[in-house]
Amino acid sequence: MSENSPRNKKLSDDPELSDDALLQPRADQVYAQLLSRVGESSPRPRLEPTRRAAALLGDPQAASPVIHIAGTNGKTSTSRIIDSLLRAHGLRTGLLTSPHLSRVNERIMIDGEPISNEAFIAAWNDIEPYVTMTDAALAQEGEAPLTYFETFTLLAFAAFADAPVDVVVLETGMGGEWDSTNIATADVAVFTPIALDHVHRLGSTIAEIARTKAGIIKQGSVVVTAAQDPAAAAELSAKADSLGVTIVRQGDGFDVAAGTMAVGGQLVSVRGRSSTYGDVFLPLYGAHQAQNAAVAVAAVEAFFGDGTQALPLDVVEEAFATATSPGRLELVGIDPTVIVDAAHNPHGAQSLTRALEEFFDFDEIAFVVGVLEDKDAEGIISALAPKATRFYVTQSASDRAVSSDDLAYIVKKIADSDSTWEYDEASEALAAARAWAAEQPKRAVVVTGSITLVGEAIDIASEEGWKP
Known part of the structure; x- marks a missing residue:
């Protein structure tokens, strides 16, 4: 966070506002200010304005290593399982997902819990002056002001830096290349299955959509991808090859070894790059959730090294057992x-x-x-x-x-x-x-x-x- 950030004193210093529930009206006001901007359904295909505002804030997106997730389906579930695996390792995590189900606080998770109203308001207080400055500069240049999602992404990065967290797990909002989360540099770039969606924004073919999503791959990233349509797989491989980065594919570097139904979920066996994690209970339904869990394991293996060292089985068991994905079956x-x-x-x-x-x-x-x-x-x-x-x-x-x-x-x-x-x-x-x-x-x-x-x-x- 910038040394000049106009951070107010902690809101909990006010005894009348020590209960987080009492801060709900103020949090609602912040949310209303965010919603007054161009909404998520009309994103701007640009990154420079978000980068400019982030630079004024001291580039909070660079404060922690990043695991970045793109794809069409399974992003949120995979992100949450990755987050659970990292926390089971004893790391303090920041997780950004979208959209939310009930309250906007759900989108920003810190150490497994939705951001408090206090931290949400404090993050807005941190970024609001710089958002205003960026909007003014954009107006002078004939450009539109920061959108809802661009501003919300900045707020999340500020909250993670302030927490602070050891690692950030980022779910893209739409696409990848020009999604505002892409101002961060991914240590691990993760791809869930890519299919047709948002065709009016991302392209009318799977190849076009995959090409846009491949934009989260950066120099130095390790790429982990679920099984893909051949057209999508080709685009991800081309991007990884152009940057000379390692790509780990489902079916080659990792896979679901087995899965059986169980009360409250399923027992899954995941073959990682160096070990098989057998008969681990996952309290989520559907073969696609077993696939998501396998991708998550491969991503965390990549995060901790070159994939030659297995994750502790008890850590995987704890992480899977406590994984949740609200609104999914x-x-x-x-x-x-x-x-x-x-x-x-x-x-x-x-x-x-x-x-x-x-x-x-x-x-x-x-x-x-x-x-x-x-x-x-x-x-x-x-x-x-x-x-x-x-x-x-x-x-x-x-x-x-x-x-x-x-x-x-x-x-x-x-x-x-x-x-x-x-x-x-x-x-x-x-x-x-x-x-x-x-x-x-x-x-x-x-x-x-x-x-x-x-x-x-x-x-x-x-x-x-x-x-x-």
Whole structure:
């Protein structure tokens, strides 16, 4: 942090504000100021303004080594498992993910916990003068001010430097090359599976999208990649070769050796670069989560060295056992069963339906679905339809949500119109789906299609006590 940073005294020095909950209104005000900027759905393909503001702050992104994660699906789960592995090693971590489910604090994790309101406000106090200075300079140059995500990334880096943390785990917001997180230099650049998504921003082919995401690879990085479509694999290899850096591929340097169902999750065996970590319990469902765990192990092996030294098995066991991925095949209700999953593109929806087939024994499933306007709604519904008994179509409160009318039209083209119900309010769709599921055993409700809808469902489940 810059020596001239106008940091106020710690907010906890004020006895009237020692309870973090009392700081919520002030934290909400900071969030409102961030939201007043151009939103995440309209990112600027640029890095220079974020770099300029970071330099004024003393380049907090350089305060700790970085593991940087890009990809289309599995980024958040993989990031959280990496974070868990690092903490099990005794390291203090900073984790940046996006988007959030309920509160924005979830996006910035410090040592495994969401950032406190106090630290969130303090980080804003640190960066706000320099954000203002950068905005003014940009205006003089005829450039747009810093966006929401550019500013939020700066806030996260400031919070991590202030904590301080030993290592930062960064999930890209969109793409990679011009994503604002890419002002950091990755010690390890990690790639989860790359598929078609955000085609209006990243490109219309997997190769174009992979080329953009490959931008997080830097001189001196070690690259760790999940199994990829051949076009994506070629782009990642080309970038790594151009920089002369090591690339570790799933199926070659590491892989999932085995996986079996278990109560509350699965037992997985991961073959690392120097050892196999056998029959480790992972409290997450789906073969894709076993894949994410394997990528995470390879990334942490790379972080600690050249991959020739195995991680302690007890550390892997502790890390996996305590790993969480909220909103990903998460049980939020019982009697009837309600599961939420943040699948928001066809690739994610396919992973969801495979997991429902492999890990659960439901006779009938009602999908409560809502989709954002920049997503492939037809592709998502087509992936869900083979497992759907009913669709309860709705919309989240997001201003980017496809209207329930428009989405219902799409659903009825793909599924039986007699099994499709439409609700303007998510709460009404959830109530109707739960009422139907409660009529018979072995029925379930699955909420999916957008992260915003999943977040609302989690909040409603908590408020109404669906899972006592």
